[in-house]
Amino acid sequence: MAASRWRTPAGRLSRSAALLLGAVLVLLAMVWGAASGAYAIAPAQLPGIVWDGARSLFGSAVETGPEHLVFLNIRLPRLLMGVAAGAGLGLAGALMQGLFRNPLADPGLIGVSSGAALAAGITIVLGGMYLPWLPRHLGSWALVVMAFGGGLAVTAVVYVLGQVQGTTRIGLMLLAGIAINALAGAGLGFLSFISTDEQLRNLQMWLLGSLGASRWSAVGLVGAAVALSTLAALVLARPLNAIALGEAQANLLGVAVEKTKRRAVMVAALAVGAVTATTGIIGFIGLVAPHWVRLIAGPDHRVVLPGSALLGAALVVSADAVARTLVKPAELPLGVLTAFIGVPLFLAMLRQFRSKV
Amino acid sequence: MNDILLSRRGGLQWLGGAALASAMPAFAQNSAQASTQSISPARRLVSLSGALTEVVYLLNAQSLLVGTDTTSLFPEAAQKTAKVGYVRQLSAEGLLSLKPDAVVGTSDAGPPVVLDQIRQAGVRVALVKAQHNWAEVQEKVKVVGRETGRTADADKLLAQLDAQWSAVQAQVAKAQRKPRVLFVLAHSGSPQVAGRGTAANALMEYAGCANAINQFDGYKPLTAEAMASAAPEVIVITTQGIDAMGGEMAFWKRPELALTPAFAKKALVTLEASHLLGFGPRLPTAVQALHMRSLQWVA
Numbered sequence: 001m002a003a004s005r006w007r008t009p010a011g012r013l014s015r016s017a018a019l020l021l022g023a024v025l026v027l028l029a030m031v032w033g034a035a036s037g038a039y040a041i042a043p044a045q046l047p048g049i050v051w052d053g054a055r056s057l058f059g060s061a062v063e064t065g066p067e068h069l070v071f072l073n074i075r076l077p078r079l080l081m082g083v084a085a086g087a088g089l090g091l092a093g094a095l096m097q098g099l100f101r102n103p104l105a106d107p108g109l110i111g112v113s114s115g116a117a118l119a120a121g122i123t124i125v126l127g128g129m130y131l132p133w134l135p136r137h138l139g140s141w142a143l144v145v146m147a148f149g150g151g152l153a154v155t156a157v158v159y160v161l162g163q164v165q166g167t168t169r170i171g172l173m174l175l176a177g178i179a180i181n182a183l184a185g186a187g188l189g190f191l192s193f194i195s196t197d198e199q200l201r202n203l204q205m206w207l208l209g210s211l212g213a214s215r216w217s218a219v220g221l222v223g224a225a226v227a228l229s230t231l232a233a234l235v236l237a238r239p240l241n242a243i244a245l246g247e248a249q250a251n252l253l254g255v256a257v258e259k260t261k262r263r264a265v266m267v268a269a270l271a272v273g274a275v276t277a278t279t280g281i282i283g284f285i286g287l288v289a290p291h292w293v294r295l296i297a298g299p300d301h302r303v304v305l306p307g308s309a310l311l312g313a314a315l316v317v318s319a320d321a322v323a324r325t326l327v328k329p330a331e332l333p334l335g336v337l338t339a340f341i342g343v344p345l346f347l348a349m350l351r352q353f354r355s356k357v
Numbered sequence: 358m359n360d361i362l363l364s365r366r367g368g369l370q371w372l373g374g375a376a377l378a379s380a381m382p383a384f385a386q387n388s389a390q391a392s393t394q395s396i397s398p399a400r401r402l403v404s405l406s407g408a409l410t411e412v413v414y415l416l417n418a419q420s421l422l423v424g425t426d427t428t429s430l431f432p433e434a435a436q437k438t439a440k441v442g443y444v445r446q447l448s449a450e451g452l453l454s455l456k457p458d459a460v461v462g463t464s465d466a467g468p469p470v471v472l473d474q475i476r477q478a479g480v481r482v483a484l485v486k487a488q489h490n491w492a493e494v495q496e497k498v499k500v501v502g503r504e505t506g507r508t509a510d511a512d513k514l515l516a517q518l519d520a521q522w523s524a525v526q527a528q529v530a531k532a533q534r535k536p537r538v539l540f541v542l543a544h545s546g547s548p549q550v551a552g553r554g555t556a557a558n559a560l561m562e563y564a565g566c567a568n569a570i571n572q573f574d575g576y577k578p579l580t581a582e583a584m585a586s587a588a589p590e591v592i593v594i595t596t597q598g599i600d601a602m603g604g605e606m607a608f609w610k611r612p613e614l615a616l617t618p619a620f621a622k623k624a625l626v627t628l629e630a631s632h633l634l635g636f637g638p639r640l641p642t643a644v645q646a647l648h649m650r651s652l653q654w655v656a
Contacts, residue, residue: 038451329451
């Protein structure tokens, strides 16, 4: 009887139960991530270290050991970057699946990842020699700024190509996205052809994704972008629910369909652009997280959007904990792990819930 | 183990800390003092370059070595040290878990953010610029000598290597003829040939060979026409490369090679990769070996 409060008539978790479960998962993943790493720090020390770190922010003189440095400067920013990255990717995946009304949609479809990758490739391969102003003006941020700009620019191109007389044709946008992705892939291929060995390795490493470059300043920027995207996405939940019934139906219900589509694209591009620019390509989160949420809690975007952000965060933080510890003191590329971990779990889940898909 | 974090107060402290910590750079500044202190010899050293690892062993300082990168394959004992991963994709926490007080590497080491984090944690980071010349080798010996506190031994080794180097260079200068040599890099995927500006190109020049490929910079895939027009008399490849291509027999069966002068004599020089391209203390012997063996083929 008590359990029924958490379930909908279809046997799925209710909205609050699903979101609570998501939050618990993120918290568990964060505890796991905080307690694991190549550098041995006793888990019992962690609350004290965080407390000391917080106090030192307010100017208290705090005695710091190497554990403080490793945890507060390396592990903690990485953990929070994992939360932001996973939330951004999960959220964008849910938005795209809602917008394209297709469960196979992925943020990559609007070109944001391939645009970021192409711009990153240009920066890595041509940066030093042909574009010397890049590192001169942007320093270590050159790659991040270029990748972010590239992601947004390519998304804008895809969006414009999907326009017919002022309305967005989703099918057209999908095709334009596929074409532009292929073009960006060819550009990357050309760049890897003209690159030196060293540049090629750097490019490959970037494409495999990693949270290794999580400085606090980057965490702040990505966190802000993802938080903003999440708030904006929540406003889109109801209009997306209406669009799920069909665009004509949504129009009849008084939903500003055109505006919703434009905003969904913008929000997804902002979130994925910011995440990808700092971490490289982390695949499958945007595809897998929304599916899971729908399987557990149904297709209502009011639960799919925030739920995907929570589940995405939990997945990336967990995958990164494995990436950091499996081959320590070395580290596995995160993008490889998200696929290795995410996809089999996803398939297992699909089998279990076959009847509901 | 995690009960403390799961308890409500621990969790709240932790979350509060995490939220406040968003303005952390200030903390990072406070704690980066150690790097400016005067140099005292390392007690725990990590080497991020095969060549530097070789120097560590030559200076008999291997007891200080707590970790190396994946390119540190020589001497064999170096393979048994803890591996911090590929030199361009280092993990800050992984490196620090070895508790080094100094890290030596080349300018290939990265990513830069990770090096910054290591410096912030008070670890001395000494990088030698990779420039593919003898000065780079000399610098590597000096840096390892300084970092391990074995400067006298390093000076001795340097004098010895310099003498060896001059002898090899004198030998090369006496040669009557410059063989046209092509270097094939074939560690994975499709084989590539070395153009200008590569470590292989520098090596060929030191060994008195002419690089048959002087039209482009870097490594490019080898095509039949490019091979024919380059007309190499000798082909140089690493032992790892020839293994990857299925051995010498299989290598010469490649159609593009049939059009080269080297094909007639099956003129192939193979040398172990870290020996050939490492730019470490074995550079004089690598240059000598390449010089002698390529000359033999055109004699």
